[in-house]
Amino acid sequence: MQVAKHWRMKAQRYYMGQDGVAPATTTQQNAEDFQFNGRGEIYSYSTVYDAPAGYEGQAPYTVALVKLQEGPLVTAQLTDIDEDELRIGLPVEMTTRKLLTEGEEGMIVYGYKFRPSF
Amino acid sequence: MTVAIVGLGQTSVGEHWDVSLRHLAWQAIERALDDAATTDIDALYVGNMLASKSSHQDHLGALIADYSGLRGVEAVAVDAGEASGAVAMRQAVLAVMSGQIRTALVVGVEKATDQTGSESLSSQSTGLDADYETVHGLTPAAMAGLMMRRYMHENEVGVAEFANFSVNAHANGGKNPLAMFRNRFRAEKFTKAPLVADPVSLFDASPVGDGAAAVVITSQERAMDMVPQPVRVSGSAVATDAFALADRQNPLWLKAVELSSERALRQAGLAIEDVNLFELHDSYTIMSTLALEAMGLADPGRGWKLAAEENILDGRLPMSTFGGLKARGNPLGATGIYQIVEVAHQLRGSAGANQVADVKVGLAQNIGGTGGTAVTHVLQID
Known part of the structure; x- marks a missing residue:
């Protein structure tokens, strides 16, 4: 991921696929800015033992589908969580974390992860 | 034509x-x-x-x-x-x-x-959503892990219930001289297999x-x-679905599988009951389970039962008859043609030790990503 790509995603059209509008009917004009509150619960999770390039140092790590309070599902890693805490339905909240480092001289890519909320 | x-x-x-x-x-x-x-x-x-x-x-x-x-x-x-x-x-x-x-x-x-290793896994993950899935470290196995965990939760089944998909594939692969793995599998070993992406183990996942x-x-x-x-190629249909798993109305329903099999069977003028043999995309045991449900071969939440309780080795609908992706091996972009070649051999009666008796209608189904693309072909012999 390059710097430009990271910033592009902020403007990239995102539709609330679960219960949202059909994307074909969304235009630049009728799209709205929408801010999620960042809270939800674990819908499913998986602990990854065989990691792809750039993520080897993090393995094993746990990824999840998080069901946001507003309805949509989001795919992200879980962080600050113990293995025995993992369960479907656990309340979680979004937090900003480093996703990966692209080598010694590469980009450090930040993004969202989810952690248990209390 | x-x-x-x-x-x-x-x-x-x-x-x-x-x-x-x-x-x-x-x-x-x-x-x-x-x-x-x-x-x-x-x-x-x-x-x-x-x-x-x-x-x-x-x-x-x-x-x-x-x-x-x-x-x-x-x-x-x-x-x-x-x-x-x-x-x-x-x-x-x-x-x-x-x-x-x-x-x-x-x-x-x-x-x-x-x-x-990790370079290969990165390449294999390029069929997923780069902006919303792979950037978070997800791989095809991790996607399968998310689907399998949710499925087990909703339907109250354990990992052992999926074992017979792999037992069947390896029993058939053992007779296929072109298969990647020709060893037999014992269901008892299934729950002790090394994990790839929990709950997906090496015994759920097809080897690339x-x-x-x-x-x-x-x-x-x-x-x-x-x-x-x-x-005869009597049906041929491609369908697509929400690209990212998280964007599906129901992440456990393979809509593209449903659509492509419906379209292909309609072209052939056949119903699913008319099919004698099915080469399915058994990249992971959960994908087999969900495909059987989306095609109407099992009720939602009951796809695993076809493997666990019915004898799929020589039962009503033989599957993975040359070993499937699990034992024949999964050569990714070549897999869909292997499936078609295998169904055609079955129809011609040239399947050797893997021959299934009385096959007139065979289905080959190939899936891309987590189901963003599904392709179904109906093959027949007169």
């Missing part, structure tokens, strides 16, 4: 360190052309997923046409992730049906093992390997003059 298969060719699946991408493709092509007893080809369709990563090679249409002695023909490569092979087949079927192309050659080829498979197709009318047993 009806389209028929007149030539079949395939290599073994495994680590072909001794041959290059183009040479591997040619090995399957040579066998298919020999089988059809023709070199009169008008167009070449290539299915491939990894070449741009693992072989630093694109532009496969012209490359493979040239190397296979077919300079001059129309040629193109097709990408639909792991469904590239079957989508290439669909393009060839459309071309022949249009009347513009008389005889088409389709080859699925994958040279996956030139990369290993190198391989090439090819078919020659032409009009049914011409096929009758070419070979004694043309295999």
